[in-house]
Amino acid sequence: MKVIFLILFCSSITAYGEITKCSQAESNVCGKNAECHDEKDDLLYQRHNGPYCKCLPGIIGMPPNCKEPCSSHSNCKKDEYCDANGSGDCVKGCRDSRSCKTDEFCDHLSKKCMDGCSNDKSCEDHQFCDFTTNKCTKGCTNSNHCSDDEYCDLTNNVFPGKCLKICIYFSCGINENCAAKDQIRFCSCIDGFEYVNTQGCQKKPNIIENRDFKGSSSNSSVPLEKLLNVEDSMKMITTTKAPEVKRRKFTG
Known part of the structure; x- marks a missing residue:
């Protein structure tokens, strides 16, 4: 050793x-x-x-050609790929199928241009290995070939194996938005609404800032409906006329 x-x-x-x-x-x-x-x-x-x-530490190569390790394919030449998880050096090979001829694809395991595919891992995202032609084909055979917010639709007789957005055909309730992650659909209330148990998404009460008579704001917030009731009460008090008081005139 x-x-x-x-x-x-x-x-x-x-x-x-x-x-x-x-x-x-x-x-x-x-x-x-x-x-x-x-x-x-x-x-x-x-x-x-x-x-x-x-x-120097963290540097690869051999003097006088010491260099910083690559972090992405953009650090390398067109006919090279970055071995970021290995040697940290630029290695001869294909990055993706665009680096190969039109009748070839880039095998992601060997980083070589090949005429056919052996499994789905040899293909790029949103592609699967069609074993009838040994070619990487756009589409899907299961939802693992699709993005997190998509599912594999195999029901279409004309174009089977197409990745579709999950929320296109699955809608949520009133005042709700649809979202998806890891092929799981979930619903959430739209802005300005909150979930109320058994009632669904309901509009949030209007909240305004409570100010004192000097114009400075306090830490408490009062619902608009309650504040209006207070203001109406104050208006009634200020607009009610006081009863007239008859004064007796004294004569000497």
């Missing part, structure tokens, strides 16, 4: 040769994303009998 570790570790270093110190080397001799090591008690220094270059 120790020998294997050294072999793998040495794949990211480059020995200097006649140079005895890193300071004697040119500043760019290790290349980008690499560093020079000349510690005499270093095992690799002793192994190479002198200084060596090593890629």
